[in-house]
Amino acid sequence: MKLLNIGCGRCYHNAWTNIDLVAATPEVRAYDLRRGLPYQDDQFDGVYHSHVLEHLTPDAAASMLRECARVLKPGGVLRVAVPDLEGIAREYLRTLQAASDQSTPTNIARHRWMTLELIDQMTRQRTGGLMGQTIREPGETPQEFIRGRLGYEVEGNAKVKNHKTLGMRLSRLLASTRKQLALTAVTIIDGSTGRDAYREGRFRQSGELHRWMYDRVSLSRLLTDIGMDHPQVCHADESRIDRFDSYGLDRDGQRVRKPDSLFMEAIKVSQAATRSTSSPSANAA
Ligand SMILES: C[S@@+](CC[C@H](N)C(=O)[O-])C[C@H]1O[C@@H](n2cnc3c(N)ncnc32)[C@H](O)[C@@H]1O
Structure with a gap:
């Protein structure tokens, strides 16, 4: 099985090929995705990226997904995790209503947090932004609420040093x-x-x-637009990639690493649709 984890950050498994703009460890190859993927066509059984697509402009995201499709073998699985715009928007509206009904400090703080989730990562001007500041100094924002939204990594408990x-x-x-x-x-x-x-x-x-955000409709359409088939929403522990749950990428034990995620998979069925326009670096593998 050949598996590729793109924009892995500090969440990777040695059974996979792991790439990121910044190589946190020697097991990760430093590579800028905007240059295309440095692999030949039809190489991988599974390609995965978690919380990466939203960091690209819509055009760059479509190009990157086309590259994912190109390097997948026919029948290969593309698994994408992104912050779920629908989930965030629903929770924003829920906390808005609660704060409007009862303006307790906690309700106001939850509503402020959801506003940050919608806006801060698109507009911040320094690392961590207002979300980082609120995580460090939560004030009235309940820590379990933040942890429930962003997962345990928020406590600086990332798996890999x-x-x-x-x-x-x-x-x-x-x-x-x-x-x-x-x-x-x-x-x-x-x-x-x-x-x-x-x-x-x-x-x-x-x-x-973040340069864009996705929900189950827009991500599904994007995947089919670039030639992938059968897009499906799934849970953190469900995958069409063999033994996916054993790699500890979307779940660590029983805990979902990023609970705010939309997880979606699609299959490369038709080769023609995703055949390479050949990225300049495709032969560099
Ligand atoms: C929010 S982090 C997610 C990391 C990891 N996938 C996870 O789920 O924890 C986004 C990652 O995308 C990487 N990234 C963003 N733009 C990139 C680019 N142009 N090329 C390669 N990696 C990129 C960042 O370096 C960062 O590690």
């Missing part, structure tokens, strides 16, 4: 020195406006921001 090699540390140092030099140059040429724009632009490119 970072192990950085010397090469990874050096390349991080080089990247941060280059950024600092560029910031100094922009500030000299364009003053504080240029400096702030550069900072914001760099942050927007960092992979943290």
Whole structure:
């Protein structure tokens, strides 16, 4: 079985090929998805990404899904997890009503949290944004409410710790020195406006921001539009990928890692629909 986990962050399994913009450990290949996938056609039995699609613009997301379809074998399964726009919107409306009916501090705080879930990750200008600040200092927002929305990882309880090699540390140092030099140059040429724009632009490119959101209708349509078949909503522990639950990606033991998710799978049936326009890097595997 060949399996690919795209934008894995710190959630990966060694039985899979794992790639991310930022390689948190040597087991993860650093790669920018916007360049296409660095694999040949029809390679993988399963392709998975969790909370990645929403970080791409709609055009880039469609291209990325086309790439997923291209590298899947016929009959292969694409599994996608995204924050569920429908679930968030329903919970927002529920907390709005509760806060309007009874403006207790807790009801107001829950409503504020749901507003953050809708907006903060699209608009924030620094890492963590207002959600991060609220997680650190919840005030009246019940912690079980936040945990119920975002899962146990919110407690900083991610499964895998970072192990950085010397090469990874050096390349991080080089990247941060280059950024600092560029910031100094922009500030000299364009003053504080240029400096702030550069900072914001760099942050927007960092992979943290959401650039779109999906629900069961829009994701299903997107998957069929790019040529995948039989899109189906599933639970965290259900999959058409063999033994998926054993890899601990969407569930860790009995706990769903990201409870705010919409999980959807589709099958690559027709090869022609997804045949490569060949990404520039497709032969680099
Ligand atoms: C919210 S995290 C999800 C991480 C992991 N899949 C999970 O479920 O915990 C989004 C991940 O997408 C990655 N990402 C965002 N844009 C990317 C890009 N252009 N290329 C590769 N990875 C990207 C980020 O680096 C980050 O690790």
